[in-house]
Amino acid sequence: MAKGTGKVLAQNKKAGHDYFIEETYEAGLVLTGTEIKSIRSGKVQLKDSHIRIRNGEAWVYNMHVSPFDQGNRFNHDPLRNRKLLLHKKQIGQLVGAVKRDGYTIVPLKMYIKDGYAKLLIGLGKGKKDHDKRDDLRKKEAKREMERVFKDRQR
Known part of the structure; x- marks a missing residue:
């Protein structure tokens, strides 16, 4: 099964708007019994979450x-x-990337894969305001083209 596939429980849509995601990693989570029950019922939110590396371990x-x-x-x-x-190698790659200018680690989505809760994390570089405006313009143009094409098919 490919990384990022499974029953999606939560998604961080703001991450794609605020960052250029260059690389993704699949991470498991250390959870307690009641946490996994809440996650399976979809009561999880990634909106303001972020990831840091502390003492050679990744924490959300x-x-x-x-x-x-x-x-x-x-x-x-x-x-x-x-x-x-x-894996230790993955954490090393993330530490090296975060030390570079403008990179950060953001959670992208949480899903259940083979019975385990997984978090897809991304290595992202922050977007500037003009990049965000360009993305919105492209998205709006694509919507408009789809609308026109849909009207022509009728």
């Missing part, structure tokens, strides 16, 4: 996983930092 910050409805006093903290499972 600000990923919101809602508390499990049937959870008890052992329910998890919704915004706790979660460890990502990556």
Whole structure:
């Protein structure tokens, strides 16, 4: 199965708008019992989350996983930092890239693959305002062409 395929539970659409994604990695997550239950029910949000490398380990910050409805006093903290499972070589590549100017690691989407929760992370370079405007212009032109083409087929 290709990387990034499976039942998509959450997507960070803002990442594609704010960054040029150059490379993607598939990472597992270290989760507690109630967290995986909430994730399987789709109660996860990646909007403001980001990834840092600390002591040779990758961690995801600000990923919101809602508390499990049937959870008890052992329910998890919704915004706790979660460890990502990556190979040492991949972490080394990410550290080297982040030290370069303007690169950052952003979560792109979360999905279930072979029964495990996976996070697709991307190495991205920040877009400038004019790049974002160009992308919006291209997107709008494409929509307009599709609209005209659809009207002609009728």
